[in-house]
Amino acid sequence: MGYTVKELCEKVSGARFEAQRLSAEEKNRVLIDAAKRLEDNAEQLLAANAGDIKAAEEAGMSPGLIDRLRLSKERIEGMAEGLREVAALPDPVGEVLEEFTRPNGLRIRKVRVPFGVVGIIYESSPNVTADAFALCFKTGNACILKGGSDALASNRAIVAVLKEAITEAGFNGDMLGFVDSADRADAAELMKMRGLVDVLIPRGGAGLIRAVVEGSSIPVIETGTGNCHIFVDESADLEKAIPIIVNAKTQRVGVCNAVESLVVHKAVADRFLPMLDKAMKEHEVELRADSKAGAILTGAVPATEEDFGTEYLALILSVKVVEDIGEAIEHINKYHTSHSDAILTENKENAERFLRDIDSACVYVNASTRFTDGFEFGFGAEIGISTQKLHARGPMGLKELTSYKYLVEGDGQIRG
Numbered sequence: 129m130g131y132t133v134k135e136l137c138e139k140v141s142g143a144r145f146e147a148q149r150l151s152a153e154e155k156n157r158v159l160i161d162a163a164k165r166l167e168d169n170a171e172q173l174l175a176a177n178a179g180d181i182k183a184a185e186e187a188g189m190s191p192g193l194i195d196r197l198r199l200s201k202e203r204i205e206g207m208a209e210g211l212r213e214v215a216a217l218p219d220p221v222g223e224v225l226e227e228f229t230r231p232n233g234l235r236i237r238k239v240r241v242p243f244g245v246v247g248i249i250y251e252s253s254p255n256v257t258a259d260a261f262a263l264c265f266k267t268g269n270a271c272i273l274k275g276g277s278d279a280l281a282s283n284r285a286i287v288a289v290l291k292e293a294i295t296e297a298g299f300n301g302d303m304l305g306f307v308d309s310a311d312r313a314d315a316a317e318l319m320k321m322r323g324l325v326d327v328l329i330p331r332g333g334a335g336l337i338r339a340v341v342e343g344s345s346i347p348v349i350e351t352g353t354g355n356c357h358i359f360v361d362e363s364a365d366l367e368k369a370i371p372i373i374v375n376a377k378t379q380r381v382g383v384c385n386a387v388e389s390l391v392v393h394k395a396v397a398d399r400f401l402p403m404l405d406k407a408m409k410e411h412e413v414e415l416r417a418d419s420k421a422g423a424i425l426t427g428a429v430p431a432t433e434e435d436f437g438t439e440y441l442a443l444i445l446s447v448k449v450v451e452d453i454g455e456a457i458e459h460i461n462k463y464h465t466s467h468s469d470a471i472l473t474e475n476k477e478n479a480e481r482f483l484r485d486i487d488s489a490c491v492y493v494n495a496s497t498r499f500t501d502g503f504e505f506g507f508g509a510e511i512g513i514s515t516q517k518l519h520a521r522g523p524m525g526l527k528e529l530t531s532y533k534y535l536v537e538g539d540g541q542i543r544g
Contacts, residue, residue, distance in 0.1 A: 129309045133317040137245070137272060137324040140305035144244050144270040147303045152219035154297070155266050159215040162293035163208035166258065169289050170204045176285035177254065184278055192382030192441040196252040197279055206503075207258040207286075213508035214262040220526045221268045235537040240530045242268035244326040248511065249274045249315055249340055251332030254282040259502070259509035261290050261304055267529040270303045272325060274318055276332070277310035284308055319344040329524075331512040334439070349524070352489075352515025354384030354467040355439045356497040359456045359482065361473035362395035368494065369400070369472045370407050376470070376496040378411045382441045384513060385468050385500040389436055389446040391456045392421065397449045401425055404447075413443045420449035436463040453478050457485045464488060466515040468497040489515050489522040 129136075166173070177199040184194050226238040246269045248260045257273055264271035275283040287306040295301040307314050319328065322345040330340035334353045341348055358376060360369055376387035392400060401424040408415055415421075416435045417428035428447070435446040436459070450456045460469050470492035471482040479493045490500045490513075500523060502510025507525030514520045520528035 129307070129314070133307060133314050134321065134324070136305050136307065137318070137321045139302045140270045140272050141245050141324045143300045143302040144242075146300050147265070147270045148221075148242050148244075148268045150268060150299070152221075154299075155219065155268075156215040158293050158297045158299070159211045159262055159265065161297065162258075162262075162290050163211035163215075165289045165293050166204055166208045166211070166286070169285075170201055173204055173282065173285050173289070174199055174201070176281040177279075179281045180254075180279050189278070190382075190442060192443075193252055193278075194382075195380060196382040197254070197282075199254055199282060203255060207255050210255075210259055210503060210509040211262045213503070214266050214526070215508075217266070217508050217526060219266065220530055225532055232541050233539060234541055237535045238532050239535055240527070241533050243529065243531055245270045245272065245324065246511075246529065247272045247274070247318055247321070247325040247328040247346065249318065249328065249330050249332075249336065250512075251276040251336055252278050254279045254286060256331060257283045257286045258290065260511055261287075262509050263511050263524075263526060263529055265294075265303065267526050269529060270305070272305040272307065272318065274307040274315050280308075280310050316343060319346060322346045329512055349512075349514055349519060349528075350516045351512030351524075352384070352467055353439045353465050354386065354497075354500075354513075355389065355437060355463065355465045356385060356387045356467055356500075357389045357391055357460045357464055357469045358387050358497065359391040359453070359460065359469070359471045359473075360393060360396060360400055361453060361456075361471055361475060361478050362393040363475040363478065364393075364396065364400075364472040365474055365494075366396065366400050366403060370403055372470075372472060372494070372496050373404065374407055374411060376498055377408075377413060377445055378443065379496075379498055381443055383498075384439070385497050386441070387445070387470075387497050388438065388440050389448070389460075389463065391459055392447065392449050393453070393456070394420070394449050394451055397421065397424060401447070408445065411443065413445050415445055415447055417447040418449060421447040439465065453481060457482065461485075461487055467513065468492065468500040470495060470497050489513065 223240040250256045291301045328346040330337045415428040416431040466488045468490040502523040511524045
């Protein structure tokens, strides 16, 4: 990198006011052009990604993480479609959230505004580069991206395409900053740029998130790991349950919304677990079971307490049999990461109890946890999935990348 992290932050901070002044039409035009440029440069992006994949394989990276890292023509098209969807969404900047007039005649409006400069530190997934840019740009934020060393070549190539779209439109390319370095010290320095960066968002594994939360002097919006659970209730439609669990576990194993732990009501364990056993063997999923589930399943590994609290990001699923829905809720709230949890049930009362009592960002009834995703929620893309309760929770789209300010208009009023 031919400049310091501080110099990069100063350049991006200097561009933030131009980013804030862009009209919705100008921002949308850049996003639509950037989408086309991603598709037009697909071969270049795939070539850069191939180098990252080769290095990851040689380093012994797990298949689930390599899947996160890998680009394909379809995934590049998905990134482009995400940019177009963001462009099609209403611009939240300037939205009046509330307005009122005080008895003294002061007119007060609460209005959405950009944060200013958003820093994002993330791992592996190159699609995050395009998603983060799109959401920050649409909300009038300048942004600084620091991807993982595993995806450095991929991210560099994607950023070059995105910056080209900005500059070709006649705007300042410094609205998009990229820490072009694999050095962890540069990430640590970025965390200390309070005053130049307004908010920092980590997106990745537990280690990365913990390092950012503990090491940052910048306010952090914490995105969380995903130890997601599915509870098979005694009234569940078992034929419906199997495809949901297969999807949640195997569609993409290296993602935070994949299910990692299954909780089964004892009343259906004898009928359901053999069905599960067969389906998981077909998808080469290793089962780690408590004693009750292990007595029914064939070839399951005995589960430890650590298993119930682990985000595997692999073809592994922990299984526990419980007495009732109360024990299921207690178990899930103890071991989950407050990301996404689901109940499979035909009992309305149990569904409502689960929705009320599970303390997670996203709680499902009769659906795969894989839907916890900004694109699937209609946000066009996401900056991450927040598992905290301040300032945002769940998939973070455009509105979650804004703050607000009060606009107060008077006619000579003074305070007595």
